[in-house]
Amino acid sequence: MKLRCLPLALLIMLSGCSTAQSVLHAHGEAAIALKNLIIFIAWVAAIIWLAVVGFLTFALVPRRNHSAGPDNRSERTMTIAVATATAATALIIGILTVASFYTTRALNSGGNADVTVVVRAQQWWWQFIYADHDQTQIFQTANELHIPVGKTIRLRLQAVDVIHSFWVPSLAGKLDLIPGRENTLTLRAERPGIYRGQCAEFCGLQHGHMAFAVIAEDDADYQRWLARQRLDAAKPTEAEAIAGQGVFLAKQCAACHAIRGTSASGSTGPDLTHVAGRRTIAAGLLETTRGSFAAWIADPQTLKPGNNMPMVPLTADELRQLSAYMESLR
Numbered sequence: 001m002k003l004r005c006l007p008l009a010l011l012i013m014l015s016g017c018s019t020a021q022s023v024l025h026a027h028g029e030a031a032i033a034l035k036n037l038i039i040f041i042a043w044v045a046a047i048i049w050l051a052v053v054g055f056l057t058f059a060l061v062p063r064r065n066h067s068a069g070p071d072n073r074s075e076r077t078m079t080i081a082v083a084t085a086t087a088a089t090a091l092i093i094g095i096l097t098v099a100s101f102y103t104t105r106a107l108n109s110g111g112n113a114d115v116t117v118v119v120r121a122q123q124w125w126w127q128f129i130y131a132d133h134d135q136t137q138i139f140q141t142a143n144e145l146h147i148p149v150g151k152t153i154r155l156r157l158q159a160v161d162v163i164h165s166f167w168v169p170s171l172a173g174k175l176d177l178i179p180g181r182e183n184t185l186t187l188r189a190e191r192p193g194i195y196r197g198q199c200a201e202f203c204g205l206q207h208g209h210m211a212f213a214v215i216a217e218d219d220a221d222y223q224r225w226l227a228r229q230r231l232d233a234a235k236p237t238e239a240e241a242i243a244g245q246g247v248f249l250a251k252q253c254a255a256c257h258a259i260r261g262t263s264a265s266g267s268t269g270p271d272l273t274h275v276a277g278r279r280t281i282a283a284g285l286l287e288t289t290r291g292s293f294a295a296w297i298a299d300p301q302t303l304k305p306g307n308n309m310p311m312v313p314l315t316a317d318e319l320r321q322l323s324a325y326m327e328s329l330r
């Protein structure tokens with residue numbers, strides 16, 4: 001009976017093998033420090049386990065010549081054994097405490113940041129606002145954080161509604177976003193890649209659909225992305241997309257979404273200025289395609305029940321035009 005459960009248990013363990021979002025695939029300064037700490041603690045625990053099992057086996061092996069009652073010698077041996085074990089326990093706990101203390105202190109050592117991004121978590125998506133001294137250069141995006149490789153990124157973590165938690169296991173430790181207070185997380189990617197992140201604090205119905213991506217790219221690519229993001233939305237050229245812009249501005253869409261360069265300036269939902277340039281929509285739910293836009297706009301409540309975008313009644317033509325317009329926003 002028990003043996004029959006074994007394959008199932010092994011199968012479940014296999015699910016830990018993905019590298020998509022793994023603490024053990026560390027590519028960021030902070031994540032590497034944390035991974036080393038985890039491995040160190042695992043080794044210490046393994047050695048302790050072996051020692052305990054060793055002593056237990058030793059104690060269970062029957063031996064001849066042991067006296068019937070407790071004599072002075074065995075009592076003395078016992079005292080020494082207990083004292084040694086207690087001292088060893090205290091020492092090991094001490095070492096582990098010091099190791100975690102120095103590791104976590106190094107994570108938040110501050111220093112100068114090359115890029116500062118305000119992260120505003122809300123049910124159930126991530127708003128990323130790229131700060132700049134020059135007011136005209138500030139822009140925002142959603143669910144996709146672009147960073148330059150090898151640079152220090154300062155994230156100012158804020159929550160709009162309830163507590164959320166920012167976690168990109170391959171790059172850094174996790175940190176909560178708490179309404180009314182700001183936490184700071186320092187992030188640094190050592191090599192280019194797309195790192196999956198996920199809200200790590202249960203925040204309501206769609207907590208599981210609150211993913212994001214950190215895209216670490218070399219400086220030239222990052223600068224190109226930055227320059228593009230700072231531009232206003234592209235003017236639609238296709239007839240269908242032009243009609244779509246009209247629908248967007250006429251329906252409630254513009255009350256919740258901003259599209260720079262148009263009169264749409266809502267702030268309840270993600271900024272859509274360059275929405276088609278993002279890999280996914282609705283916080284990792286759907287890959288960005290014209291079909292996904294249509295599906296999402298037609299019925300956001302079936303795709304992501306409870307989310308804060310209502311179903312706006314549209315005709316089939318309006319839906320097609322809106323999707324074409326969304327797809328033109330690169």
Ligand SMILES: [Cu+2]
Nearest residue numbers: 199201203207
């Ligand atoms: Cu959450």
